[in-house]
Amino acid sequence: AQRVTQPEKLLSVFKGAPVELKCNYSYSGSPELFWYVQYSRQRLQLLLRHISRESIKGFTADLNKGETSFHLKKPFAQEEDSAMYYCALSPYNQGGKLIFGQGTELSVKP
Amino acid sequence: EAGVTQFPSHSVIEKGQTVTLRCDPISGHDNLYWYRRVMGKEIKFLLHFVKESKQDESGMPNNRFLAERTGGTYSTLKVQPAELEDSGVYFCASSQGPAGEQYFGPGTRLTVT
Numbered sequence: 001a002q003r004v005t006q007p008e009k010l011l012s013v014f015k016g017a018p019v020e021l022k023c024n025y026s027y028s029g030s031p032e033l034f035w036y037v038q039y040s041r042q043r044l045q046l047l048l049r050h051i052s053r054e055s056i057k058g059f060t061a062d063l064n065k066g067e068t069s070f071h072l073k074k075p076f077a078q079e080e081d082s083a084m085y086y087c088a089l090s091p092y093n094q095g096g097k098l099i100f101g102q103g104t105e106l107s108v109k110p
Numbered sequence: 111e112a113g114v115t116q117f118p119s120h121s122v123i124e125k126g127q128t129v130t131l132r133c134d135p136i137s138g139h140d141n142l143y144w145y146r147r148v149m150g151k152e153i154k155f156l157l158h159f160v161k162e163s164k165q166d167e168s169g170m171p172n173n174r175f176l177a178e179r180t181g182g183t184y185s186t187l188k189v190q191p192a193e194l195e196d197s198g199v200y201f202c203a204s205s206q207g208p209a210g211e212q213y214f215g216p217g218t219r220l221t222v223t
Contacts, residue, residue: 004152032209043113044153044201044214086153095165096141096208100153 002027004089006101013077014109021072021104023061023087032090033070034098035061039083047072047085057081077108112136114204114215122221128190131218135184135204142185143205143212144177148198156200159185160208192222 003026013019025031035047048056050063050070061072070087084105088098115134123129135142144156156175157167161182170177174193179185189196199219203212 036214043216044203046211049211090209095158095160096205096210096212097143097155097158097166097169098145098153098212099155100145102152 002089002091002099004087004099004101006085006087006104008104009102010105010107012107012109015079016076019074019077019081019106019108021085021087021106023070023072023101025068025070025087025089027068027089027091029092031092033061033063034088034090035059035070035072036086036088036100037083038086044086077106079108079110082106082108114202114213116200116202116215116218118218119216120219120221122223123192124223125194126191128188129192129220131187131189131200131220133185133187133202133204133215135202136213139204139206139213140182141205141208141210141212142179143203144185144187145201145203146198147201148195153201156187189220192220194222196220197222 005024033050036044037047038044059074084103086103087101117132140161142159145153147153155169158165159179162179176188199217201217202215205212
């Protein structure tokens with residue numbers, strides 16, 4: 001079965017602290033993985049995708065095929081990082097549809 | 111350039127009524143996707159259009175849902191008759207190619223009472 005699991009519904013950290021949002025997936029092939037973010041009163045938008053191997057807004061995510069994980073990390077959280085974060089998987093050769101996790105709400109306190 | 115737009119932003123209807131949601135993708139985007147988030151659950155894929163053709167409708171919950179994309183431009187998603195469990199937020203997204211970045215609309219919040 002194709003599934004994405006985000007074990008934390010809510011993650012609360014203080015400004016300047018490191019943050020790690022966990023994402024595990026279940027997929028038999030080679031998936032494409034994404035992190036999407038939804039800031040308050042804004043639409044869902046792509047944060048990063050594993051094939052680009054970029055760092056966006058200080059966030060990075062490494063695909064670990066052995067652990068089937070794609071955790072999102074940032075060394076120093078900022079208040080403006082507070083948002084809903086969704087990990088998503090796109091199965092190979094299935095038209096680009098996305099399978100989402102349940103989302104993690106990140107709250108960065110001053 | 112305008113992003114993906116959806117109309118209405120919010121709809122409240124009674125069980126048994128019909129509702130039609132509309133999505134206007136970014137101009138030139140052949141790929142259009144519908145998703146929905148039911149309260150407390152994850153965002154789920156409903157279907158995928160390439161131009162006017164349904165490429166994948168494996169996520170459509172049942173035959174009360176009908177999606178169209180006549181002319182390969184905007185798309186509509188009709189729910190007839192609506193049931194209580196259809197309440198949720200319906201998102202539309204578009205992309206240039208199937209592997210391209212998906213741009214999401216603001217969503218339509220559907221409440222069935």
